[in-house]
Amino acid sequence: MKQPSDEETRVLPVKTGASEADANHGDADNDGDATVFKPLHVRAGEGTATGSSSQGTGDTWRHMADMAQGERIGIGSLLKGRFFMERELGRGGMGVVYLARDERKVEARDRDPYVAVKVLNDEFRKHPDALIALQRESRRAQHLGNDHIVRVYDFDKDGTNVFMTMEYVEGQDLRTLIRTKARDGMPFHEAWPLIADMGEALVRAHGAGIVHSDFKPGNVMVTPTGMAKVFDFGIARAGKIGAEHKDDRTVFDAGTLGAMTPAYASLEMLQGKAPTPSDDIYAFACVVFELLTGRHPFDKQNAEEAMSAGRRPPAVPGLDKRQYKALVDAIAFTAEKRSSDIGAVMSGLRRRRWRERATPWLLASAGLVVIAAAGTWFGSLEVGRRHMADTLRRFAPAQVDGFRSEDDVRVALAALDNDERRHVVVDGADAIDGFLVRLLASRWDPSQGRYDYAGAQNVFALRAQLKTFAPKLDRRHEEVARERDEALNRLDTRLSQAILANRLTGTGTDDVPAILTTIRTIDPSSRLLANPELKLKLADAAATAAAPDHTPAELHEAERAARLESLRQASAAGDFDKAIDSYKQLRGIDGGTPTPTDEPANLLAKATLDAARAACSAGHWKDAAEKVVAGLAATGDRPDLTAANTRYQLALAVMTAAKGPVPSVADQEALRKQVDAVKLADPEGLKDMEAAMKASKALPEGSLANVVNRLRETPAVATHVDPCARRGLAGSARECFDTFSAGAHGPALVVIPHGRKPFAMTRTEITVADLDQYCRATRTCAITRGQIPTQPARSIPVAFARRYAAWLSQVSTYTYRLPTDEEWLLAAHAGSDWDSSSASCGTATTGLGRFVRGDEWSSKAVTNPWGLVDMVGGIWEWTTKGTDLAVRGGSYRSGPDACSVTSTRESDGSAERDVGFRLVRDIP
8 A cells, every 4th residue: 555655744533532642643553754744623612603704604514525526626627617627746645736728818818827726635625623723724715915925815615625726836845955955054144044934825825823833844835946835834733822803703614624744743732722823933943954854853753752851952053142042942842931022932943144143243233333333323223113014004094195107106215225125015915005006096997087097007017016915906907908999899889879960079978088088098099089980070070161072982991990990899898789780881891702711700709709608608508509599690701700609509409408398319319410520620719618618617517528428317207396396395385496497596485375375475585596597697787795695685776676586587587576565464364363473673772762773684493384484674675566565574773663574664676775575486
């Protein structure tokens, strides 16, 4: 059997009553560098819920741990329809790390589309609570922005496969470097840059309240340029450093995983104590000893064994007494004697400059002169510290002397030396990120009429110069480029309309001068500014002669140039409808037979393919196929659109067959041959289309070929059964729900008795999570960050509620709608006279007898006999009365007088903070 390699992460099975020694040492054949995970235990007083997330989150990850082994991931696999595994980078007990290509970045034409993906193995995935702790700490590690920390992008799952996405770093790990280039130790002047980089990473992590807990040479990458980058903070333990955040408590601390490498673990870690920065300092000192001498200071004995044996750290050539003492203090066995601040350790290890070394001699030989010089020196240090603090302060909002532009920032940073500038950028990463986001919003925000695109690019240039970790700005950079194309496309349409309406000299926002000013602000070199049609119109308006000065040929060419520019803008913005309209106008101007390969045809083909792919990514196969047919009909016989038409017609045929009655064997064989033919003739096009289909989460099979193969496995007699029409559901309070084609499901329903025509009603009000599912599927809206998914959706207009109901009806094939007033009352009373006097309707009164409105939504989750939750209190709910609207049931702001099933008032359907809705689903 293959033995575990050095520093391999291993997951031990949970043992009942296992001794601590067993947990620390594991199997006898494990070597001293391997990371082990001790059996989990639950501390006294801990539960299973978190202070900031719902019980459902924990249950989801526990369910993942109990699920059967998922699809094997290997080279060539595609995770989440996005990450394509190109080659294996390494493997350990936790799982396998792959170099992956991010297909989303490829679509955006990113120059560096590669990431590292760690796919966790089944042993780790089944470790109780491990997934919960890892997900929690990965989220924390995402905020550790530092050049010497490998960035963690996300922690996610695809089916039963759990994975982490991280920054891809070229190079080798420190363990390999020591074994190949420093077997007898590395000179201090060569090792110091690596030591400084590792120390800076720990300074940043400890400052953010994160303790690594598994620091070792194998968790440090060294780039080809010699930079050290620490990784696996995603499995680090979050130490409670400084003030405790009451809103961020969790019973799932990664520390309960017991992740450690015994040879680098402190005594306190071996004893199972709470994590502190001192644990990382012990491991850091071990790594520094190993780097400078080529050997572990205690020959891989753990701290407990080394202390019992009376071991002492070895001498280190090249270190003076001060440096050696700092290193020995950092590796002390007990926390009481060990250094507790990584910054102090780094200060002790750093070689003193000539000025620092000369200070004692000067003091001994020059008395008052030395005192004066020392005072000046310390004064200069204090001035430097104040200068850095003042620079950081000016990044904050609402500062009288705060930075106003990128030039202000560059001037201030230029006044600092290199060390000071680096500290400002590292320590002030969050403040700088916030400043850049605010500065960008002041330059570019089309919704507010801000169109300074050049100024926005200057902000991005400053961010690139500072090299800050700013994920918000990374996302915004792509969004701004897209918004620019969309804005120019809209302005082109408005300009054409203004020219047609002869609004050439007005002062309104829809007149030509104002539109041109906005275009010039976005792009001073835009070809829209040289609109030939506009030039001729202006010249004719200025002519004094009765007859125009321009010949029909000139007018013809001007109109053609204007339409061609409109087509260019529409193609860049992905506006298919405008693109095909502009193309047809161009062909009408040109006359004759269209040329399939000229510039207009190429522009329309691009717009067609982009629009079809976007529709495909949203799950709209028919819409995608129709766009390709329309584009092909307009341009004539083009190979790219002909191939695309074949692909999308195939996708439409396969997906239609998968959703309908099982096709005959002959039809299945015909589909299989079509898939094989497209795979042979257009492999890249098919791969790209299937990637778009996977992005819509509607192709869980992974490929069209797999969909066709599964048709054989479907029983020919299979028929669809309404999940809410089962006998015995009406009035039982038991749930039913609709399952969509993508494997997702709709809101939970209960069946309401209603004579021979029962109907279903959503068990609770429609929640934020329900609307988020709709927004993600249709890409027509987005849920504001920070909302709690399980709370009712409110502050939305009734038109939005009806669009959501229409979407549910489309994807489920059953009719969803707002309840009538009579249906709502029947369901609320539960067939009798049920009502609630204990619902959440706000505080009753003050001491003076006045009603106090509640500021925050609250719920007591009162359930009626038919299983409906919060029919009274919480929020008002819409009902229909013919063509009119009303709300019923009271809310957290209505007070006890309106806290009843019979409470009602009229509504105009506008958004209100205490009004939401539930839906009725018809049962055929």
